[in-house]
Amino acid sequence: MSEYDHTAIEKKWQDEWARSGIYKTGTDSSKPKQYILDMFPYPSGEGLHVGHPKGYIATDVYSRMKRMQGYTVLHPMGWDAFGLPAENFAIKNKVHPRVAVDKNISNFKHQLSLIGLDYDWAHEINTTDPAYYKWTQWIFIQLLKKGLAYESFEPINWCPSCQTGLANEDLNADGTCERCDSVVEKRPMRQWVLRIKEYADRLLHDLDTLDWPEHIKEQQRNWIGRSEGAEITFAVEGADPVVVFTTRPDTLMGVTFLVVAPEHALARTSTDSTVSTYVRRALGKSEIERTGQKAKTGVLLPSVRALHPVTQEKLPIYVADYVLATYGTAAIMAVPDLDERDGEFARTVGARVAETKLMSADEALKVSDGVRKVQYRIQDWVFSRQRYWGEPIPVVHCEKDGVVPVPEAELPVTLPDVEHYEPTGTGESPLANIETWVNTKCPVCGAPAKRETNTMPQWAGSSWYWLRFMDPANNSALVAPENEKRWGPVDLYVGGDHAVRHLIYARFWHKFLFDIGVVHTIEPFARLEFLGFILAEDGRKMSKRWANVINPNDVIDTFGADAFRTYEMFMGPFENTIAWSTNGLVGTRRFIERLYRAQEYVVSEHVPQLDVALNATIKKVGDDIADFKFNTAVSQMMILQNEIDTIKKIGKDQYATYLKLVAPFAPHVTEELWHELGHTSSIHLEPWPEYDEAKLVSNTVTIAVQVAGKTRGTVALSRGAGEEEVLSAIFSDPKLMVHAPEKPTKVVFVKDRIINLIP
Ligand SMILES: [Zn+2]
Ligand SMILES: [Zn+2]
Structure with missing residues (x-):
C-alpha cells in the first residue's frame, strides 16, 4: 500500500471528472429531479476564505448523495457581479469593473475547483453578461407594462459616500449604509420604484407554504410589517382635513391632540418660523435617529386646530419627528392616556391628557366615518442607482411620449464602456456624460430622445437567476417553459445571508413571473437552509484587518481537499457560527488516513461483526445528510472506522459500502480506493447503499x-x-x-x- 498522497489523488480525480463529465446535469426526465442551489457569490477581489465554501460543500455533499439515490441533479454555480462592491473595488484598484470582475471570477473558479465541488459548469451564469441581463431588462419592461414600475420624486435614502440612492433594505439596522456604514440622508430625487407593496399580502401569506427556518420567516414577517387599523379623517380649521392612521380606533374618545410628521404637508407649508426651523432640522436626521432618540421633541402648529369627529372639541396639532412619513398617513391621533409614546410626548410639550373611554372599533368607525385600512412597514422598492456598474434601465425619455420602454427586440441595452465610471455626485449616473449613448431616438415617434441613465440595484440580477440556471443559453426566452417545469422550484436553497433583501426581492419577482405565466410555482425556493459562519481561530470575524484570514488553497495544500471538506462538515451543527480550529482539521485528516489504511484490512469474506455498525452508519449518514446534520453523519463514520480498526478486518463488499457513504464528503480518496478495489466506473455514480433494518441492532x-x-x-x-x-x-x-x-x-x-x- 502506498502512502496517502492527497495532492496526487485529488489532482488525478479532478482532471478525470472534468474529462469524463460525470457532473453533467442529467437529462433523463423519467427520474425524479433535485434542483440544489447555493446563493451565488459576488466575486470579490479578495477571493474565498475558508468560511465561504461551507455552504458550497454542504450542497455538494447533499447533491452527491441525491445523485447516488437516483435523482437527476441540477447543481449549478454562477456570479452575481454587478453592484457597488464590485464597482468600489474597481475604483479603489483603478481597474475597469469588467476587468476586475473577470479576473476575480477566474480566481474564484480556481479556488472552487481545488475543493472538488460537483458543479456543472455548462450551466454557469454571470449577471453582468449582456446575454444574461437582457432578461433582467426584459423583466423590468414587463413590470413597467403592468404598472408595477414607476417614477417617483419622493425623498429617498441617499448615501453621501456611495453617492447613490438606496432602498430601505440596503440600510443596516441602525439606518446607516449597509456597504460603507455612512449616515444616510433623505434626498428628493427622481427614482424608479417597484410596487413590491402590492405583493405584501402574498409575500406574507405564502411564507406558510415554505420549509424554511422559522427565524427567517419571522424576519420576513417583521419586514413586511402588516398592521390592521383604520384611517380616520379630522376636519381642520384653517387648513385641509388631516387623515390619521391608527391601529386602535377603539381609543377615539381619548384623543386630545394630533401629531404630524415633519414631511406632512401641514408642517412643510407652515409659515411659522419655529415650525419651519424644526422641520428643517428633523429632515436632516435619519429615520433611525428619529425613532431612537430618548427625548421626544416637537412644536405646536399655531393657528390650526383639528375638530374631534365625535365631540367637535378643538384639538391642537403638533409636528414631531417621532412620527414617520413612511408609516401610515404621516399623521397620528394621540391618545396620551393609553399610548406610551403619545404620553411621553404630551408631558414634553405640556399637552392635555384625558381618561379614555373605550368604545367598540366598529362604533368608533361609524361615528367618525373612519375606514378600515391595512398598513405595511415594507416600502416600495427604490430600484434605481446613480452608479455605473449595473444593468441600464431599458427606457427612453421622449418629450412627446414621455417614458417609453425600449422595444424588446432591441434588448439588451448594453452598458457602454466609459473611461470614468466614478460616481458624479450630482445625483446622475456616470452614463449621463456619454452623449453618444444617451442620445437616441424615441421608439414611438422617432424624435430625438434620451436614454435613462440610472442603473439597476445590485439585487436585480439575483432576483431571478435560479430560473436562468435551468436554461442558461436560451436567447429567445428567459427560460423555456419545459425547462422551468422540469426543474422548478428550487428544492433546496442554501446560504448564510439576506434573510430579507434578496429573499424578499426574489420572492416578489418570482410571484410576478408567476402572474405573467413565466413560472408555474408561486414560490421559488421550497426549502431553505441557513448556515452559520466560520470565525477565525481567535474567535473574531476573518478579516484582512485582523490578519486572521485562512485561505482554503493553503489548507488544501497541506491537508487535502477531502480533509478540508470533511472538517467543515464536522466542525459543528451547520447553522451554528463556529471558530476555525486547526487541531480539529488535523483530527479529520487522521480519519481520512485511517480510511485509506483500512484497505489493508480488506478480506474477501463477509465480516459479520461489522454488520450492526455498518448498517447503523448507512442509516445515520443518509438521514443526517438529508437533515443537514452533517456533523453527526461524520461522527458516525468515525465510529464505524473505530470498529474496523478494532476488528482489523472488513469484507470487500462492506468496505465498498463504507466508501460510498464517505464519498459525498471525501470524493477524491473514496474514488481512488474504489478503483483500488478493482472498479472501473466512478463511485459517484453508484447507487446509494441501503441498510438492513434487521441488522440495525446487535443480534x-x-x-x-x-x-x-x-x-x-x-x-x-x-x-x-x-x-x-x-x-x-x-x-x-x-x-x-x-x-x-x-x-x-x-x-x-x-x-x-x-x-x-x-x-
Ligand atoms: Zn454607502
Ligand atoms: Zn416619442
Whole structure:
C-alpha cells in the first residue's frame, strides 16, 4: 500500500471528472429531479476564505448523495457581479469593473475547483453578461407594462459616500449604509420604484407554504410589517382635513391632540418660523435617529386646530419627528392616556391628557366615518442607482411620449464602456456624460430622445437567476417553459445571508413571473437552509484587518481537499457560527488516513461483526445528510472506522459500502480506493447503499443468570432465545453449572434480559 498522497489523488480525480463529465446535469426526465442551489457569490477581489465554501460543500455533499439515490441533479454555480462592491473595488484598484470582475471570477473558479465541488459548469451564469441581463431588462419592461414600475420624486435614502440612492433594505439596522456604514440622508430625487407593496399580502401569506427556518420567516414577517387599523379623517380649521392612521380606533374618545410628521404637508407649508426651523432640522436626521432618540421633541402648529369627529372639541396639532412619513398617513391621533409614546410626548410639550373611554372599533368607525385600512412597514422598492456598474434601465425619455420602454427586440441595452465610471455626485449616473449613448431616438415617434441613465440595484440580477440556471443559453426566452417545469422550484436553497433583501426581492419577482405565466410555482425556493459562519481561530470575524484570514488553497495544500471538506462538515451543527480550529482539521485528516489504511484490512469474506455498525452508519449518514446534520453523519463514520480498526478486518463488499457513504464528503480518496478495489466506473455514480433494518441492532444479547435472586454470571445468546435454549446454555457452562439447581421449583424468565432459577 502506498502512502496517502492527497495532492496526487485529488489532482488525478479532478482532471478525470472534468474529462469524463460525470457532473453533467442529467437529462433523463423519467427520474425524479433535485434542483440544489447555493446563493451565488459576488466575486470579490479578495477571493474565498475558508468560511465561504461551507455552504458550497454542504450542497455538494447533499447533491452527491441525491445523485447516488437516483435523482437527476441540477447543481449549478454562477456570479452575481454587478453592484457597488464590485464597482468600489474597481475604483479603489483603478481597474475597469469588467476587468476586475473577470479576473476575480477566474480566481474564484480556481479556488472552487481545488475543493472538488460537483458543479456543472455548462450551466454557469454571470449577471453582468449582456446575454444574461437582457432578461433582467426584459423583466423590468414587463413590470413597467403592468404598472408595477414607476417614477417617483419622493425623498429617498441617499448615501453621501456611495453617492447613490438606496432602498430601505440596503440600510443596516441602525439606518446607516449597509456597504460603507455612512449616515444616510433623505434626498428628493427622481427614482424608479417597484410596487413590491402590492405583493405584501402574498409575500406574507405564502411564507406558510415554505420549509424554511422559522427565524427567517419571522424576519420576513417583521419586514413586511402588516398592521390592521383604520384611517380616520379630522376636519381642520384653517387648513385641509388631516387623515390619521391608527391601529386602535377603539381609543377615539381619548384623543386630545394630533401629531404630524415633519414631511406632512401641514408642517412643510407652515409659515411659522419655529415650525419651519424644526422641520428643517428633523429632515436632516435619519429615520433611525428619529425613532431612537430618548427625548421626544416637537412644536405646536399655531393657528390650526383639528375638530374631534365625535365631540367637535378643538384639538391642537403638533409636528414631531417621532412620527414617520413612511408609516401610515404621516399623521397620528394621540391618545396620551393609553399610548406610551403619545404620553411621553404630551408631558414634553405640556399637552392635555384625558381618561379614555373605550368604545367598540366598529362604533368608533361609524361615528367618525373612519375606514378600515391595512398598513405595511415594507416600502416600495427604490430600484434605481446613480452608479455605473449595473444593468441600464431599458427606457427612453421622449418629450412627446414621455417614458417609453425600449422595444424588446432591441434588448439588451448594453452598458457602454466609459473611461470614468466614478460616481458624479450630482445625483446622475456616470452614463449621463456619454452623449453618444444617451442620445437616441424615441421608439414611438422617432424624435430625438434620451436614454435613462440610472442603473439597476445590485439585487436585480439575483432576483431571478435560479430560473436562468435551468436554461442558461436560451436567447429567445428567459427560460423555456419545459425547462422551468422540469426543474422548478428550487428544492433546496442554501446560504448564510439576506434573510430579507434578496429573499424578499426574489420572492416578489418570482410571484410576478408567476402572474405573467413565466413560472408555474408561486414560490421559488421550497426549502431553505441557513448556515452559520466560520470565525477565525481567535474567535473574531476573518478579516484582512485582523490578519486572521485562512485561505482554503493553503489548507488544501497541506491537508487535502477531502480533509478540508470533511472538517467543515464536522466542525459543528451547520447553522451554528463556529471558530476555525486547526487541531480539529488535523483530527479529520487522521480519519481520512485511517480510511485509506483500512484497505489493508480488506478480506474477501463477509465480516459479520461489522454488520450492526455498518448498517447503523448507512442509516445515520443518509438521514443526517438529508437533515443537514452533517456533523453527526461524520461522527458516525468515525465510529464505524473505530470498529474496523478494532476488528482489523472488513469484507470487500462492506468496505465498498463504507466508501460510498464517505464519498459525498471525501470524493477524491473514496474514488481512488474504489478503483483500488478493482472498479472501473466512478463511485459517484453508484447507487446509494441501503441498510438492513434487521441488522440495525446487535443480534447477540447478554442474559443475566440468577440463582435464588443472586447473580451468578451471564450467557450470550441470539436475540429472542427461548427459556429452553437459555437453560441448556447455563448447563453447558461449567462456571454456572455448579450454582444452578438441576430441577428448579420455579423459573422466572424475562426474554433477552434475565433468568432466575429458584431451587
Ligand atoms: Zn454607502
Ligand atoms: Zn416619442
